[in-house]
Structure formats: structure tokens, C-alpha cells
Amino acid sequence: MKFIMRNTLSNLILILTIGFIIVSCANRGNPSGGPKDVTPPQIVKSIPENYSTNFNGKEIKIYFDEYVKIKNLSKQLIISPPMDPAPEVTPLGTASKYITIKINDTLLNNTTYVFNFGNSITDNNEENPYSYYKYILSTGSYIDSLSVKGEISDAILRKPDDFVSVRLYEVDTTFNDSIVYKKLPKYVTNTLDSTTTFSIDNMKAGKYMLIALKDVNEDNKFQQLTDKIGFYKNYITVPTDSTFSLKLFKEESDFTIIRPRLVAGEKIAFGYRGDYKNTAIDITSEVPENFKYTITKDAETDSLNYWYRPRLKDTDSLLFTVKNKKYSDNFTVKISDQPRDTLKIETTTKGSLNFKDDFKLTANVPLVNFNEQKLTILDKDSVKVAYKTTIDSLTNTYSFAFEKTEDNKYAIQVLPEAFTDFFDNKNDTLNYKLSTKNFADYGNVRITLYNAKYPVIAQLTDVKGVIKAELYSTESEPLDFRYLDPAKYYLRVIFDANKNQKYDSGSYLKKRQAERISHYNEVIEVRANWDPIIDFTLLD
Secondary structure, eight states, X not given: OHHHHHHXXXXXXXXXHXXXXXXXXXHHHOSSSXXXXXXXXXXXXXXXXXXXXXXXXXXXXXXXXXXXXXXXXHHHOEEESOOSSOOEEXXXXXXEEEEEEEOOSOOOTTOEEEEEOTTOEEETTTOOBOTTOEEEEESSSSOXXXXXXXXXXXXXXXXXXXXXXXXXXXXXXXXXXXXHHHSOOSEEEEXXXXXXXXXXXXXXXXXXXXXXXXXXXXXXXXXXXXXXXXXXXXXXXXXXXXXXXXXXXXXOOOOEEEEEEEEETTEEEEEEESOOTTOEEEEOSOOOTTOEEEEEEOSSSSEEEEEEESOOTTOSEEEEEEEETTEEEEEEEEOOOOOOOXXXXXXXXXXXXXXXXXXXXXXXXXXXXXXXXXXXXXXXXXXXXXXXXXXXXXXXXXXXXXXXXXXXXXXXXXXXXXXXXXXXXXXXXXXXXXXXXXXXXXXXXXXXXXXXXXXXXXXXXXXXXXXXXEEEESXXXXXXXXXXXXXXXXXXXXXXXXXXXXXXXXXXXXXXXXXXXXEOSSOEEEOTTOOOEEEEEOOO
């Protein structure tokens, strides 16, 4: 019996040992799958060969040593001069060992064409890019070799957008300034997604207009509503050794009214583009003697709301003339019997109230009367707080300024019929509760400017360029930003050249550059109970 047990145990040990050896051998043969492939694909041949001359074909094939795929072709592939219609590049979405370019355009004579694929060509497995591959051909007897180089910046932002195209328009007998709206450029390149510099290569000698464009819909033409544009002030002559700087800006749209329509009872919305200020909306229809109207800016859309009374029961349309500076147009608006908006009053201030801010109330229907006796502000000790009232009739907002103290709580009560709207509706009881923090919960920043040309607008923004605080100055003085929430801020200074207390963008047709902005290079970190002092020397 003992012999049988000992023999069985020996067999078990032998089996386990053999199994361990087999597993170990298997693992030793394939420990991790081998090193990762980091080698980009290589070109085996091209038909016709790269840098071919006297090209008159309709198809190009580029062969690789492994399977490749094409990614993000619409942004990455830049063809200069542009082709219209664009060539067909295949395959898209599948892997292949070659790329085919089918040319659909009639090519210009004696012209060098450049296909810059950017980072669009990658191998199929690890997506290693064949970076910035250029295929170049000429329809003439030689390859053009001149170039124009420069850099891109943004008029407002610290860093310009990705994929900014830079183009040259030949200044010849057919040239005019409107060419950027209607025709393709002679030459084009792209900053892609990793650089702010550009180089337009393989071009002919000549006289050109130099333009940069953030071409949103990628049609190689300037669309004022969507695109940013930058231009060099003078025509350039190639060849040149100069380096050119282009600053992108978003033009302010030309003012225009878009499809006015009745949106509620006695409320007509005039949609607009451009600067709505100084807009006059005049009714030209015959209206009764007791006819009254008022205009407010819609809080959520680019619309001016035209409110009128009384209800016009015997009229199915109204005629209007809208004017704004040089703009003037006439409109017919169909009207009908619709319910009016119900009065709603709300505050834009909730929770904590900053010491520098006022308490504000706004309404969805124009407010025409306010009874100050029916609004009270009490602090945490139930002591009545005095306030001063101002109204912005265009935004339909009441502001209540009062002295605020640290770590206090305020109860604001609005009694019934304190406010009366345009249609004689009145409010019900409204109650709001607000509080203040301690002074030590905020940070303050003092900015001292050197070499500044006044007046200036100093702005603190977040990383995306959203304005968080702003000061206007007409003379050399310290600029104190007070009661800032702890955060990281970015400082920029606008040179208010026309002294209108706002930033003015540029205009391509008027050949006006955007107002100059200087950016402070470092991030300003604001902490609670901390008051940094920033010295900023502005460059000429």
C-alpha cells in the first residue's frame, strides 16, 4: 500500500515538471510580441516620377513598401495652385499599397503643381506618418523654385488657429480686391496643426497679393461671416528675401437685417448681423394715434425686438424702414392674432455677489415703470440698505447699486406691482437672497504699463480668451483689478487708436488692420488674499 502511494506521488511530480518546462519554453519563444513598429512607410516608386516635367496626363500613382491609409485629407492635403474641380485621391477609408490621384481639372500651361500631403499618409497598423510628403510636377519644361516665407499671428488670441491657409494672388490685368471672394489663389499653403510659420514654394517670379485665411468651409474663398482674414499691406514682388508677418482677424459683419417676423403678440423680431447699435426701426404703415412702440435687444439671439400696441385687428401686415449708418432697407411683416409673452422677471445675480457688481433684474417684456417704494434691501441684521437705480432700456435691465460689506447676507424683496411692463402687466411678489464673501477670499492685481500709448484697454482673460475683467485708461497710472476670483488669468492690452473705448477689428476692403494688442507672456495666478504687482513693458 505504501509502495502504490509513493509511486503515484512520483508520477504526479513528473507530470507537473514536464508541464512547467513546456509552459516555460512557450513563454520564452514569445515574451511580448516584439518591439513596436515606429518606422513610417517608404515610397517604392511614383508614376510619373516625382519632379516630372512636361506633364500632360490625368493620373498619378504613388507606391509604398507596405499598406498605407489616408487620414484627414480635407485638412492635410494642400494643392498649389488649387485645382477646381479638386482631384480624386483614393483609396479613402481602406488600406492599400498605392495612392491614386485622378486629375479632373484642366492644368495651366508651364506651371509647377505641388501636392503636399501633410501628415495624412500613415502605415496601416501603427499609423506612423510619412510626414509632409510633397509630390511635385510641372506642365512646362522646368520646376519653378522660388518661395515666400513668413509667420502667422492672431489679432486677439495668444496663439493663432490651426490649419490657416496662406495664399498668393497674382497681380495682373484681371486683378482686383474682390478676387478673394470669387476666385482661387495662384498659390496656396497651410500652417497645418503644429506651426505658425509658412512657406509657399515652387512658384514663379511675379507681383502678388499675400493673404492668410482661416477657411472654415475649405472652399479657398473668403466668407466674411465665418472666416478670419489677414493681409500684407503692400503687394510683394517675387523673388524676395523678406519674411512676411500676417495677423488674422475676424471682420465685423456688415450690418444687415435678416427676415423680420412676428414671434408673439405685438412682438416682431428683427434678426441682424453686424453692429446693432444706432439702429432705427421706423414704421411706415398708417397706424392709430394711440400707437406706441419700444425696441429691446433679445437676450439670447442676434435680434432686435419691436414691441407695439394696441393690437391692430384690421391689418394683416406692417411696413418698416430700418436704418443703420449707411444701411437702409424696407420690410413687410405679416401679422396675426397671437398670444403675448407673459411677464417674467429674473435676476442675473445669484448666490454670491462680488463687491464690484450691482444687483440686476431683467424681464422678457419691456419694463416701463418702477416704483422704488416697493423694493427693499435688508442686510443680515434686518437693517434697510439704501440703493441707487439705473435702467438700460435696450437690454431691459434694472441695476441696483448699494454699499456691500464683508461676510454679509442680503434679502431683496419686490412687492406686487413694483414693475409695470409695456402691456400694463405687473409683477407678483419676488424674493431674492444674496451674500458677500470676505475681502480675503479674493485677489487683487496691480498692473503697471511701460512704453504704453494711451488710451488703452487692459483685459484679464481665461485661457480661451474670454474676458473676465477690463479697465480703460487714458493716462499713465497703475491699473488695479480688484476682487478677482482665484484663478489663472492672461493679460492683454489693446491700443485704442480711435479712442472709442472698444476693440476695433480690421477690414480687408478698407485695408485697415485690427487695433494692436500686446500680450503679457506669463500666466498671472491670482490667489485668495494675495495682491501681485505686474510690470508690463509694451513693445513698439
